[in-house]
Amino acid sequence: MSRQAQNEKKQRDILSFIYNYLEAKNYSPSIREIQAGLLIKSPATVHKHLNELVKKGFLAKDQGEDNSLRRKSRNVTVTASGASFLGRGLNRNHIPLLTEEITSPVIELGDKSGRTYFPIPPNLDRTDPLFMVALADDAMLDAHLLKDDLVIVRKQENFKDGDIVLVLGPQNLLTCRRYRYKSEKVHLVAENPTANGYYLEEIPPILGKVLSVYRIL
Structure with missing residues (x-):
């Protein structure tokens, strides 16, 4: 397996881990939890793959955070594109952030590619x-x-x-x-x-x- 294929597999594994964690606990895991859950050698490797997933639009993070998932601030979620990449729908623990212009009281809340979703408190x-x-x-x-x-x-x-x-x-x-x-x-x-x-x-x-x-x- 090529290095690129290995990285893509690891990113899919991390994305799936976060998706399942959110579904079960309604908040996102820390880097250490991802590292332990997937037997990854170092937090830096997890960090690198998380940044790649954000760049690809598969994960969304609180813009007020640094470039890591910090244990106390757990504000990361799987986007509609990320769920589609995994072949799964957005789970019921997410709220859509509507950034498009709203022109009437009729609001469509269904899954849309490119939307950001946040965990429901x-x-x-x-x-x-x-x-x-x-x-x-x-x-x-x-x-x-x-x-x-x-x-x-x-x-x-x-x-x-x-x-x-x-x-x-x-x-x-x-x-x-x-x-x-x-x-x-x-x-x-x-x-x-x-x-x-x-x-x-x-x-x-x-x-x-x-x-x-x-x-x-």
Whole structure:
């Protein structure tokens, strides 16, 4: 077997190991765990193959991490391309990060090649229709939601007073507001003095309820 073929086999083995680990534990393994699980001689070899898998688009990592899988930060996942390479579908432990422009409340959450997928936090229901998007502004600054934060959203149509919701604003900007229901009227309230709220007939499409936030430091 040629050196190239050996490397490709080892990368497939590592990708499959990560896929199965995510399926079982809902978070990704450390380099040491991959090394031990596949009997690889050194962490540096694992590191090299991980970088190649990222370059090929088969793995996605938190951009705030260094070039390794660190034991405490386990934010790596198999992309749709990686799952396809293994001949398997994305497992139910992943949330799609939607980077394409959203122009209507109808959002397609099915597997798409090239999308990035993140592990679902263990406190969330993996059967819910979840997705992630980056916020376009600081309209909910006082609720500690910042521009470019990645928020985890559950698609739903009914909301409670006090929920933070994802809104499709003017020019298709993705922004958040506090859902307020009083005297049978809905208000979407900003929590930043420089941002506007929405009232009555001005209510824009609501895409879902914000459940969590993921921030790259």
